[in-house]
Amino acid sequence: MAEKPRIKVAKEAKKGEVIEIKTLLAHPMESGLRKDDAGALVPRKIINRFTCEFNGTLAFSCELEPAIAANPYFQFTVRVEESGTFRFTWIDDDGTAITADESITVS
């Protein structure tokens, strides 16, 4: 859980280029439907929201249900017009927010 999210994003791009971003977070995405060895339901604990901001503006987001597989992986695109920083945020059911930043130089 304390593991750093894995993010793949270009370090440089041309102005107006549409770049592909890949993110992966280590997380069990406990569905709330699974039973433990004693037969008791394991309470739901998932990442219910993921966002990607660029220089403070929301670029992509999603609301998630337990049907997203463990270690949630997303691949999406963003058009970059200026240099700046991506901020990625994963929101857990328990209210915790996991964040990561990546910067890009746009020429």
Next chain:
Amino acid sequence: MRPLSRRAALALGLGTAAAWAGASRARATPSEADEAIAKFTGGKQPEPGRIAIDLPEIAENGTAVPLTVTVESPMTTADRITDVLVVADGNPNPRVATFRFTPMSGRAEVATRIRLNATENVIVVARTGDGRFLTARKEVKVTIGGCGG
């Protein structure tokens, strides 16, 4: 009668396991999936087309099935896809995810990995900037379900 070949015996075993898993778990009814879609569209009827769903025909393991959704759109401020709902009609909870695109998205394309409970339909509904809805569906055959456990 010929004795069962190794392959036939294996197929039979898998079939039984799948049937057992299906019977023992809750499943959404197709109408629950329809309800989730109606909530997303505000009751409007989505039109088929412009959506490509990339999913395997057969998923041996339903716990992480790769999904790519691509909606044909210029993604300009005036003409773009704003939201994409993904529903799996045989899962205990049919909703899978809602993806929110922006004028910065560039392409209306997203990939992730999803859980599928059994052989079922994955239904995608996309909302356009001017409030129209598009839809597409694809059936996936699932050997081992990925929801309960």
